[in-house]
Amino acid sequence: MPPDMRVGWGSALAWRLGRQMLAPRAQGGDVAGVAGRLCGLHAQVMGSAELSVLARAESLPAGAVQDALWRDRTVVKLWAVRGTLHLLPSADLAGWFAALRTMPKFGNAGDPRIDRICAAVDAALRGGILTRAELAAEVGRRTGDPELAGWIGSSWGTGLKAPSFRGLVCFAPPDGATVRFTSPRTWIPGTTEPPDAAQGLREVVRRFVRAYAPVTPVSLARWWVGPPRAAIGAALLDTLGDEVAPVEVDGTTAYALADDVADLRAATAPETVRLLPAFDPLVLGAWRTGPYLPAPRHGDVFRPAARVAPVVLVDGRIAGTWGYRNGNRVAVTVEPFGRPGRSVRDRVEHEAERIAGYFGRPLDLVWRG
Secondary structure (H helix, E strand, C coil): CCHHHEECHHHHHHHHHHHCCECCEECCCCHHHHHHHCCCEECCCHHHHHHHHHCCECCCCCCHHHHHHHHCCCEEEEECHHHCEEEEEHHHHHHHHHHHCCCCCCCCCCCHHHHHHHHHHHHHHCCCEEEHHHHHHHHHHHHCCHHHHHHHHCCCCHHHHHHHHCCCCEEEEEECCEEEEECHHHHCCCCCCCCCHHHHHHHHHHHHHHHHCCECHHHHHHHHCCCCCHHHHHHHHHCCHHHEEEEEECCEEEEEEHHHHHHHHHCCCCCCEEEECCCCHHHHHCCCCHHHCCHHHHHHHEEHHHEECCEEEECCEEEEEEEEEECCCEEEEEEECCCCCHHHHHHHHHHHHHHHHHHCCCEEEEECC
């Protein structure tokens, strides 16, 4: 590969830090802006979505994510990539629905039973808000099939994933601890019809490559559908045509947007330490090998039952894991990979103080290992 298409790991990690709004952080606390840049905020655990924004925002008022979701409606909660819950910007919904129409999982590719569920969900939610039990009952009534109603009533939401991909269902404000659903067209007035599916998919892939480059077909496939199938990732990259270019990162062929290659090769960043929460988008979207994450530590981060640990990020590399408990005090426990120097320890403490301050509690910080 020509020398001008070779990228060192230092530059690659610095580029990601910048594109991920980690170095520097974004001014203010624009939740929708962060969600848009990262191609969605993983929201299986809402507390993780909050801390993903906090890691990237210079200031974030308590409750900002909840306000963006339920009061301002600048983000919407629904099932998206991999069939997992995400917060997506309301302004980008049409394009996302176009892309997600192509999702091949959860019966979205022509299962007639799922088509019946989608029709029933669409009719039931237009103009209204229903609990899961109410929606399941409506699907059963409209389809005459109790089994399909059971798919909606399942706490896993399996029957709701394809309707979500098709823009027919999103979360509405809960009633206490009771989950409720509505139609995006009802919840976000002015939501337009999705553009052409191929056009929407290209835009989503383009945004992902810009935020997570250098990407590999495997890392792209793992982010989009879950299974790390290189052929799926290669097909997604092909949608961009000559907008995407190969680069060599320490002997491995990866890809970036052609217009970004020069800036990617030249990228630098100051010493950067961040505490990223469980299921942070950067960890889910980036490579899982190489200097970014040493192979012997893979199991410390990517754990059984599809759990993804909170990580200590040092200069773009995963350098440890951490966790917290929020009570009368915020107890943060850090488990580094190796022996961090004084500068890293001081910066970790600063990040932990930011988290405790966000919760309005004093900090207890413990180092292990």
